[in-house]
Amino acid sequence: MIELGYYSMCAALGCGALAMVLAVLAYRGRREDLHDSARHAVWGTAFFTSLACAGIVYAFVVGDYQMEYVWGNSDRDMPLFFKLGALWGGQSGSLLFWGWLVSMYSALVALRHRRDGVTLMGPVLATLMVVQVFFLAIVIFGSDPFRRADFIPPDGVGLNPLLQHPAMVIHPPCLYLGMIGFTVPFAFAVGALISGQLDNAWLKKARMWAIVGWIFLGAGNVLGGWWAYLELGWGGYWAWDPVENASFMPWLAGTAYIHSAMIQERKQMLKIWNMVLILTTFILTIFGTFITRSGLISSVHSFAQSNIGYYFGAFLILTIVVSAGLLIWRRNDLKSENHLDSYLSRESAFLFGNLILLGGAFAVLYGTVHPMFAEMVTGKRISLGPPFFNQFMIPIGLGILLLMGIGPLIPWRRASWSALGRIFSVPVGLMVGAVLVLLAFGVVHSYALVTFGLCVFVTGTVLIEFWRGIRARMSAHGENPVLAFFRLFGKGQRRYGGYIVHIGVVIIFIGFAGAAFTQEAETTLARGETWSFRNYDLTYRGLHYERTPSVEKVAADVLLRENDVDVAVMMPRKDWYMKNKQLASEVAIHATVGSDLYLILATIDEETERASLKLYWNPLVSWYWIGAIVMVLGGVLVLLPTRRRKVAA
Amino acid sequence: MNTDTASTNTAKASRFRFLIGLVIVAAAVGVLVARGAKDAMVYYISPTELAAKGRGADVSGLRVKGNVVPGTIERNELTLEFKMTDGVTVVPVVYSGIVPDTFAENGEVVVEGTLASQGSFEADFLMAKCPSKYEAEMEEGDVPTAESTGV
Numbered sequence: 071m072i073e074l075g076y077y078s079m080c081a082a083l084g085c086g087a088l089a090m091v092l093a094v095l096a097y098r099g100r101r102e103d104l105h106d107s108a109r110h111a112v113w114g115t116a117f118f119t120s121l122a123c124a125g126i127v128y129a130f131v132v133g134d135y136q137m138e139y140v141w142g143n144s145d146r147d148m149p150l151f152f153k154l155g156a157l158w159g160g161q162s163g164s165l166l167f168w169g170w171l172v173s174m175y176s177a178l179v180a181l182r183h184r185r186d187g188v189t190l191m192g193p194v195l196a197t198l199m200v201v202q203v204f205f206l207a208i209v210i211f212g213s214d215p216f217r218r219a220d221f222i223p224p225d226g227v228g229l230n231p232l233l234q235h236p237a238m239v240i241h242p243p244c245l246y247l248g249m250i251g252f253t254v255p256f257a258f259a260v261g262a263l264i265s266g267q268l269d270n271a272w273l274k275k276a277r278m279w280a281i282v283g284w285i286f287l288g289a290g291n292v293l294g295g296w297w298a299y300l301e302l303g304w305g306g307y308w309a310w311d312p313v314e315n316a317s318f319m320p321w322l323a324g325t326a327y328i329h330s331a332m333i334q335e336r337k338q339m340l341k342i343w344n345m346v347l348i349l350t351t352f353i354l355t356i357f358g359t360f361i362t363r364s365g366l367i368s369s370v371h372s373f374a375q376s377n378i379g380y381y382f383g384a385f386l387i388l389t390i391v392v393s394a395g396l397l398i399w400r401r402n403d404l405k406s407e408n409h410l411d412s413y414l415s416r417e418s419a420f421l422f423g424n425l426i427l428l429g430g431a432f433a434v435l436y437g438t439v440h441p442m443f444a445e446m447v448t449g450k451r452i453s454l455g456p457p458f459f460n461q462f463m464i465p466i467g468l469g470i471l472l473l474m475g476i477g478p479l480i481p482w483r484r485a486s487w488s489a490l491g492r493i494f495s496v497p498v499g500l501m502v503g504a505v506l507v508l509l510a511f512g513v514v515h516s517y518a519l520v521t522f523g524l525c526v527f528v529t530g531t532v533l534i535e536f537w538r539g540i541r542a543r544m545s546a547h548g549e550n551p552v553l554a555f556f557r558l559f560g561k562g563q564r565r566y567g568g569y570i571v572h573i574g575v576v577i578i579f580i581g582f583a584g585a586a587f588t589q590e591a592e593t594t595l596a597r598g599e600t601w602s603f604r605n606y607d608l609t610y611r612g613l614h615y616e617r618t619p620s621v622e623k624v625a626a627d628v629l630l631r632e633n634d635v636d637v638a639v640m641m642p643r644k645d646w647y648m649k650n651k652q653l654a655s656e657v658a659i660h661a662t663v664g665s666d667l668y669l670i671l672a673t674i675d676e677e678t679e680r681a682s683l684k685l686y687w688n689p690l691v692s693w694y695w696i697g698a699i700v701m702v703l704g705g706v707l708v709l710l711p712t713r714r715r716k717v718a719a
Numbered sequence: 720m721n722t723d724t725a726s727t728n729t730a731k732a733s734r735f736r737f738l739i740g741l742v743i744v745a746a747a748v749g750v751l752v753a754r755g756a757k758d759a760m761v762y763y764i765s766p767t768e769l770a771a772k773g774r775g776a777d778v779s780g781l782r783v784k785g786n787v788v789p790g791t792i793e794r795n796e797l798t799l800e801f802k803m804t805d806g807v808t809v810v811p812v813v814y815s816g817i818v819p820d821t822f823a824e825n826g827e828v829v830v831e832g833t834l835a836s837q838g839s840f841e842a843d844f845l846m847a848k849c850p851s852k853y854e855a856e857m858e859e860g861d862v863p864t865a866e867s868t869g870v
Binding site for chain 2: 303421
């Protein structure tokens with residue numbers, strides 16, 4: 071079974087190369103028969119990569135520790151769930167997993183677009199297979215997960231305990247699905263540029279796949295933050311680390327693309343701009359992989375420095391050169407058919423939103439690579455931390471929030487000031503009212519006030535949009551308001567799903583604003599002592615010990631009372647993993663809609679039972695997670711097949 | 720409907736509007752980034768460079784990076800004392816606060832704070848390098864040996 075995995079991996083490389091050649095030949099001769107063969111070869115590649123991954127998983131399950139990858143990433147005590155996750159827990163396995171995801175996306179593209187002509191699909195499949203062959207070649211020649219030692223170790227070294235967490239099992243696949251998801255719209259863009267079929271057809275298909283990648287990438291980023299919040303014990307979920315930035319930059323560029331593609335679809339404008347955006351998004355995914363895998367940029371997550379980086383560097387340069395070359399070659403076919411008539415128009419709101427999103431992506435890029443260049447030039451090592459990123463990303467985020475409110479309501483082409491006054495009087499009134507109420511309650515933090523105000527503004531505009539749609543259905547079909555609301559999604563799920571995403575973003579920004587009010591405190595308590603903080607009383611009631619064959623756990627038992635009522639027992643813990651000789655702190659969190667109480671056990675004195683505790687009071691953190699879920703749901707709603715198509719089928 | 724000249728003019732005006740928008744946003748983002756780049760930049764120095772600065776010198780905005788000397792870690796409630804080195808100079812560090820799980824003997828550590836008059840570094844920020852997400856305990860290219868696996 072394990073040998074079979076290795077040979078499948080090699081067969082996948084051959085099959086992928088064959089599919090690439092067949093797709094090129096099919097396109098050159100415009101031959102649908104060869105196109106069929108290419109599609110079959112794509113499916114064959116997916117079959118072989120699946121077998122290869124199955125081989126690794128099997129090796130983990132049976133514990134074949136002679137395989138270096140299994141030895142380095144698991145041990146006998148590891149639960150099965152984590153052994154399955156170990157497939158993507160290390161460098162070489164994650165690269166094979168990446169190759170498998172490319173093959174699955176390619177297989178789905180070949181299936182879904184099987185009736186589309188070879189003129190567009192030939193170059194699309196060929197592009198996908200170039201990426202496929204690249205990843206499989208890296209795995210086989212640069213980082214073979216099937217490599218064996220010349221003797222059989224009795225047990226593996228295990229996975230770092232900090233990574234043994236459910237969030238860490240689902241976070242990487244989610245992130246990879248997002249990063250790789252953008253390969254598909256990239257392939258469509260390259261296919262359209264090569265074939266010259268630059269009408270709306272490629273754009274619509276590419277946009278749908280871009281949304282798939284966008285949902286996964288966003289969810290992956292949030293899951294990473296969730297893991298950090300639960301596991302790293304510093305009270306936050308985002309630290310502008312290069313590893314985080316690597317997946318945030320393509321998300322920003324991808325968001326810009328998804329929006330401006332709508333303008334092209336409707337107005338035949340921004341054709342070059344959209345090409346630039348989707349090519350940039352893909353290049354940023356490769357760049358992100360490059361910086362995180364090459365060890366070029368120092369991060370708190372020290373990635374193994376390896377020659378894998380050179381492969382990615384070469385691939386990055388190739389992608390940039392080919393993309394730029396194709397764009398220049400086709401520049402005359404990408405002329406706009408419509409024009410930007412006025413700054414006071416929906417086109418312009420979309421365009422500014424785009425520019426700000428892309429500006430944000432490049433600002434983050436600058437902050438991420440600046441320390442590396444500065445060190446090369448001056449020889450001094452520097453660091454740009456959260457204060458640096460926050461001071462430009464907060465205004466950028468607020469700018470995007472403002473445009474999210476303006477975009478959906480402002481008329482197309484050209485709006486008059488008097489029309490704007492009429493349209494926006496209600497949401498602006500709501501915003502001003504909300505700010506005044508907050509001021510009355512003593513909220514004086516300026517950024518937080520602006521954020522809350524804009525959140526109300528955006529929500530107001532979205533509600534107006536929903537109300538307009540409902541009223542139109544009520545008068546046209548005589549439906550009651552509730553039925554009309556649900557029927558809106560049946561016909562216009564792209565539009566209204568998009569608004570649900572915007573509501574998710576609003577909820578997320580409320581969570582961000584809450585971070586402005588975070589408080590922290592620390593103390594040392596003897597058994598039985600009570601610590602008062604805000605309206606909470608924390609009573610430390612002693613230590614609890616627990617021992618498993620591989621882990622020693624010690625927890626502090628803390629009774630939490632809020633306004634003199636018992637609300638929870640919090641058990642912040644320290645786990646000592648004997649084999650790894652590694653400590654892992656488990657925080658205790660009392661989460662409510664209003665705020666999280668985040669308790670960390672800092673140190674204990676085993677003799678006196680005195681415990682030192684650190685406490686974070688994090689207002690509105692839950693809104694961040696809830697907003698992310700709403701965003702994902704909205705995105706899925708956009709992708710659901712339309713009611714009309716269902717009836718036809 | 721439009722004459723050729725008229726449509727060329729609209730196209731030009733449109734491109735001009737687009738460019739102005741681009742310049743405005745690029746300039747705004749550029750100003751925002753540049754404004755804080757200097758203030759937020761933190762330099763890393765080694766224990767040797769720290770010692771050369773001398774006692775009482777202003778070392779705010781500096782991060783000292785080194786490795787934890789084995790056998791020097793002392794914890795007492797919320798205070799942590801240890802010595803860090805770059806292989807040349809050894810500097811005693813006093814830190815109060817949460818110690819990351821990854822803090823360990825020989826491990827790479829980054830501290831931020833001030834150099835106290837008695838020669839010890841008083842840190843108010845401590846960061847220990849995370850273990851790699853990829854390759855938990857070994858560097859790329861390492862192979863299991865009889866010694867490392869206990870055979």
